[in-house]
Amino acid sequence: MSIEIKTNSVEPIRQTFSHIRRRFGDKPASRYQEASFDLEATTNFHYRPLWQPDKLLNDPARTCLHMDDWYAVVDPRQFYYGTYVQTRARMQETTEHEYSFCEKRGLLASLSERQRETILQVLVPLRHAELGANMNNSGIAADAFGTTVTQLHIFHAMDRLGIAQYLSRIGLLLDGGTGESLDAARQLWQDAPEWQGLRRLVEDSLVIKDWFELTLVQNLISDGLLYPLIYQKFDETLSAEGAGAVGMLTEFMRSWFAETSRWVDALVKTVAAERAENRAQIETWVEHWQGRVIEALAPLAQISAGQDALAEVQEQFAARLKKLGLFNQ
């Protein structure tokens, strides 16, 4: 008896969901596409929100910028919930390992009294700024339009809580787990003159109404200047003084900043390129807030990496803006 092996090919009736097919055509879609595009409801709302009766529940008009299609903004990392969580879990595993290594070997014990003081004064109070960033990004996720945009911001909001926790743990490593450093950092955040500029900036940003302005202020301008200053320049200063072990504890922030800058750039670039009015408005906002941020960071640069470092960071930031197609005319 002979057996004949035959392949039978079954064509699937649908390759993907209808709303994904309408956008990308009838072909197999990536998970990112299926988990991101055209998910937010746009029609058939029964009521207008009581807290903002002039707008719909999901309304693209919560920013003054116009996009024909907000889904033109895509995440270059293609994060949806699954991939985002997996990536962060991996990063966290590495970071946990570094924290426990630091603790086991008592690497922070070798810091001089002055270095210890500087770290307590510069790094730990930043946890309050991170909490502000968390609230801002959660707010944007609520107000923004288009799932590709909102998911970027809610992931970002969660990241900020994580970073605030790592900063707190640096404090706890330094004070032997008593929590004194956290109380001291709160005092600094509320009273120390060098922190009042940043505190005022964070508090002012909490009440910005236009969500796109807020994402510019928080994620492009403030982070774009603060992260390189503190986590790169200040880290270099510490390393040069022989306190390189602290770099192990802030590595998460550096790799996180490099990774997330890519979506911030993609967002600003796409929206600025869509219309001249968008670009002009973005440039106005950047001009206004950049000065505020630099003013807020100047006293912090003084106690961390120095004014020259801040000037260098500003230069790099100007180059970044140019790459985004801003201030080129």
Next chain:
Amino acid sequence: MSLVYIALQDNDNARYLVDAIVEDNPHAVVQRQPAMVRIEAEGRLEIRRDTMEQKLGREWDVQEMMLDVITIGGNVDEDDERFVLEWKN
């Protein structure tokens, strides 16, 4: 001239790979078979790391493609930047 080919499993990973190959090798012919995608090309077929990274939005190691490969035909020339199939005789 002679034909080189590569067959990949038809999954979420390999779809990016197919897109990248088609972009870098306009002369390649894609055949979709049950659970498998076979790509044939006259002379030479190249998989480039930079194109894949663009498609995926993350860093990509050329050897990651091995996870989805079923079979290949051709002499392999591989480095950190690319994976090339061609007949060298």
